[in-house]
Amino acid sequence: MKLFYHIGRYALFVRRLFSRPEKPSLYRAEVLREMNSIGIGSLGIVSIISVFIGAVITIQSAYNLTNPFIPIYAVAVITRDSIILEFSPTIICLVLAGKVGSSIASELGTMKVTEQIDALEIMGINSASYLVLPKIIAAVLIIPFVTMVSMFLGILGGWIGGTSSGVITSHDFVRGLLDSFVPFNITFALIKTITFAFAITSVSAYHGYYTSGGALEVGKTSTRAVVYSSTVILILDYLLTQLFLS
Amino acid sequence: MIELRNISKSFAGRQILDDVSVLFEKGKTNLVIGGSGSGKTVLMKCMVGLLEPDHGHIFYDRRDFSGMDLDERKPIRKEIGMVFQGGALFDSMTVEENVMFPLSMFTSMSIAEKRERVTFCLQRVSLNNVNNLSTSELSGGMKKRVAIARAIALNPRYLFCDEPNSGLDPQTAIVIDNLIREITEEFNITTVINTHDMNSVMELGYKVLFLYKGKKWWEGDAEGIFRTDNKDLNEFVFASKLLRGMKK
Ligand SMILES: Nc1ncnc2c1ncn2[C@@H]1O[C@H](COP(=O)(O)OP(=O)(O)OP(=O)(O)O)[C@@H](O)[C@H]1O
Ligand SMILES: [Mg+2]
Numbered sequence: 001m002k003l004f005y006h007i008g009r010y011a012l013f014v015r016r017l018f019s020r021p022e023k024p025s026l027y028r029a030e031v032l033r034e035m036n037s038i039g040i041g042s043l044g045i046v047s048i049i050s051v052f053i054g055a056v057i058t059i060q061s062a063y064n065l066t067n068p069f070i071p072i073y074a075v076a077v078i079t080r081d082s083i084i085l086e087f088s089p090t091i092i093c094l095v096l097a098g099k100v101g102s103s104i105a106s107e108l109g110t111m112k113v114t115e116q117i118d119a120l121e122i123m124g125i126n127s128a129s130y131l132v133l134p135k136i137i138a139a140v141l142i143i144p145f146v147t148m149v150s151m152f153l154g155i156l157g158g159w160i161g162g163t164s165s166g167v168i169t170s171h172d173f174v175r176g177l178l179d180s181f182v183p184f185n186i187t188f189a190l191i192k193t194i195t196f197a198f199a200i201t202s203v204s205a206y207h208g209y210y211t212s213g214g215a216l217e218v219g220k221t222s223t224r225a226v227v228y229s230s231t232v233i234l235i236l237d238y239l240l241t242q243l244f245l246s
Numbered sequence: 247m248i249e250l251r252n253i254s255k256s257f258a259g260r261q262i263l264d265d266v267s268v269l270f271e272k273g274k275t276n277l278v279i280g281g282s283g284s285g286k287t288v289l290m291k292c293m294v295g296l297l298e299p300d301h302g303h304i305f306y307d308r309r310d311f312s313g314m315d316l317d318e319r320k321p322i323r324k325e326i327g328m329v330f331q332g333g334a335l336f337d338s339m340t341v342e343e344n345v346m347f348p349l350s351m352f353t354s355m356s357i358a359e360k361r362e363r364v365t366f367c368l369q370r371v372s373l374n375n376v377n378n379l380s381t382s383e384l385s386g387g388m389k390k391r392v393a394i395a396r397a398i399a400l401n402p403r404y405l406f407c408d409e410p411n412s413g414l415d416p417q418t419a420i421v422i423d424n425l426i427r428e429i430t431e432e433f434n435i436t437t438v439i440n441t442h443d444m445n446s447v448m449e450l451g452y453k454v455l456f457l458y459k460g461k462k463w464w465e466g467d468a469e470g471i472f473r474t475d476n477k478d479l480n481e482f483v484f485a486s487k488l489l490r491g492m493k494k
Contacts (some may be wrong), residue, residue: 110337114334116334116336121295121296121327124352
């Protein structure tokens with residue numbers, strides 16, 4: 001029952017977001033600020049994770065490939081496809097759900113409990129739209145870029161890990177990367193990323209916006225935002241994969 | 247002029263406001279007094295539309311606010327300034343940006359004009375050279391004053407202050423009271439103030455509404471409070487021995 005209540009209220013919340021902006025120029029400035037904080041602010045952690053996971057995937061695939069009939073460059077094919085299809089869009093978005101989602105939820109939660117959101121409403125401003133829409137637009141624009149960076153660094157990490165540990169030569173790795181490459185996989189990854197970016201920001205913002213109580217509640221809200229947006233990402237991941245790849 | 251007709255509000259079956267009707271006049275400071283938890287904040291939030299009353303109507307100069315939807319309310323909302331009990335300053339912004347915010351949102355003033363208006367409003371609340379401070383660098387009283395400056399930035403026709411001087415020293419409290427009265431009279435604003443400070447009642451009590459357990463228990467002016475034989479009002483106002491002595 002509670003779940004249906006939340007889904008209904010979330011739908012109404014999202015509808016409220018898309019109203020005509022009061023002052024488009026103010027929204028634009030906000031979008032740029034948010035793109036910086038969501039995207040550029042996450043590049044550090046995303047880079048570190050991508051390089052290391054890329055290296056680990058390569059070494060592990062080589063370790064598991066003991067069948068002499070499968071050529072060694074298949075390791076690079078596996079690395080490439082796991083990074084492009086699942087790791088960079090999904091795992092990185094789960095990381096961002098933790099980082100970006102909790103900060104959005106606690107920012108809005110604090111604004112709610114200190115009546116800053118009421119202060120906006122009093123002025124006749126659609127607070128949901130003013131506070132949340134720029135974050136969503138920024139995320140949808142910048143997170144795909146972060147994902148692309150992650151794909152590149154993940155594969156680079158795979159190359160470094162594979163060649164430096166000696167499980168695959170540089171020549172074989174590059175050959176594998178180019179072997180039966182499906183460009184649609186990148187498109188699919190970006191479709192997933194855009195969907196996840198919307199989910200992370202809107203679900204976290206929803207939880208932050210409807211915080212009630214005090215500072216204690218703000219902490220709980222941001223935890224809840226991370227849990228819910230991660231769950232939503234996983235469900236969407238499954239649905240989109242079903243839809244496009246099966 | 248703001249008129250309330252038969253306002254009732256309950257939360258989860260608990261009656262907070264019970265059939266409150268009152269008329270707040272233009273160019274005057276109208277006070278709502280009552281003990282902690284008597285429903286002053288809830289009444290104010292109903293008036294400005296942050297809460298929806300269960301019953302009753304609210305008229306802003308004969309415009310039926312309670313019958314309007316969000317879009318229809320917008321023009322009235324832009325004529326309202328509100329000072330929240332906790333200040334509600336935007337903490338991601340500096341003092342100047344806070345006061346400038348409504349100007350940026352709703353006017354097409356140039357940056358120089360906005361700066362000038364901000365400085366004027368801040369001077370009006372006796373704040374100088376604080377423009378670039380962040381809100382966390384302000385004392386409680388300064389926050390209240392910035393909140394007032396933000397509320398008057400757009401020259402509101404209706405001003406709502408929820409305990410504008412609670413937590414302030416008596417001297418600063420009187421400065422703020424006087425300020426509110428001056429602005430009200432100067433710009434012919436309909437001002438409603440929640441308070442339980444007796445100094446404010448004496449300073450500003452042109453019209454006083456006494457809320458008791460969510461009901462309108464008494465209505466009159468500051469003078470009348472001294473002459474009333476309403477037992478609950480007497481107990482509320484003359485709680486201290488000193489004041490009881492004064493009354494006698
Ligand atoms: N959103 C809400 N949900 C449920 N109950 C509420 C809500 N807001 C206020 N109340 C209840 O309404 C009653 C009146 O609260 P209100 O804040 O109006 O008091 P007040 O007169 O402003 O008190 P104070 O002088 O302490 O500010 C309180 O008992 C409070 O518990
Ligand atoms: Mg109150």
